[in-house]
Amino acid sequence: MTFTSPDHPTPDLRDLGLRTDRPLLIVDVDEVLGLFMEGFARYLATHGFEMRFDRFALFQNIYRPGEDRHIDIETGQAHFQTFFRDAVEDMPVAEGGPQALARLSRRADIVILTNAPGQALEGRRRWLKTHGMDYPLLVNSGLKGPVAAGLAAQADGPCVFIDDMIPNLDSVAEHGPEISRFQTVADIRLRPMAPSRPDLHPRVDGWDALETAILAALEPKAR
Numbered sequence: 001m002t003f004t005s006p007d008h009p010t011p012d013l014r015d016l017g018l019r020t021d022r023p024l025l026i027v028d029v030d031e032v033l034g035l036f037m038e039g040f041a042r043y044l045a046t047h048g049f050e051m052r053f054d055r056f057a058l059f060q061n062i063y064r065p066g067e068d069r070h071i072d073i074e075t076g077q078a079h080f081q082t083f084f085r086d087a088v089e090d091m092p093v094a095e096g097g098p099q100a101l102a103r104l105s106r107r108a109d110i111v112i113l114t115n116a117p118g119q120a121l122e123g124r125r126r127w128l129k130t131h132g133m134d135y136p137l138l139v140n141s142g143l144k145g146p147v148a149a150g151l152a153a154q155a156d157g158p159c160v161f162i163d164d165m166i167p168n169l170d171s172v173a174e175h176g177p178e179i180s181r182f183q184t185v186a187d188i189r190l191r192p193m194a195p196s197r198p199d200l201h202p203r204v205d206g207w208d209a210l211e212t213a214i215l216a217a218l219e220p221k222a223r
């Protein structure tokens, strides 16, 4: 497990146990491999709050039962931090994700690039291992473009980047335009609300379709 940010030098692929002579697949965790909002909602329920899937937002979707104003942002943030400390391992897995990654690992090296608070690190690593996704883990803060571009530059072959968040996809487009990008949103309740820019970042929801899209993008380009 390695920390990254736009201000850090990008780690060496070989130090992560990755090869430089293979295609590279860079994959996010929350709302890509795991149902973050569902996991956070379950955690909040144990503290007497409810998550309403009203919009593509986090803290503005947390309510006390029966109230029509969301809780204040600071309270939401405090629960977000304790969720990552205490309950990040209880997050449900996105259906088909681990199986798709296992098959894709025959075609590309895989690295997990997650933005998560520091207290989540051990839990997140265990969660990945428990669910058969024991790939090298990079814990990033900030936009992902610089790190993704730095990793892709070391790999001999196509590179594919998967995330749910448009700012990260935009950042990768800016810093590593040669990287193939796909947006995916794991939770079916969030899919209709998630902002998309399909002209820039193809949107592919569900791991069956996503695996097919990734495989096509990993094909060496005809010269």
Ligand SMILES: [Mg+2]
Pocket (backbone or CB within 6 Å): 028, 029, 030, 031, 032, 163, 164, 165
């Ligand atoms: Mg995410």
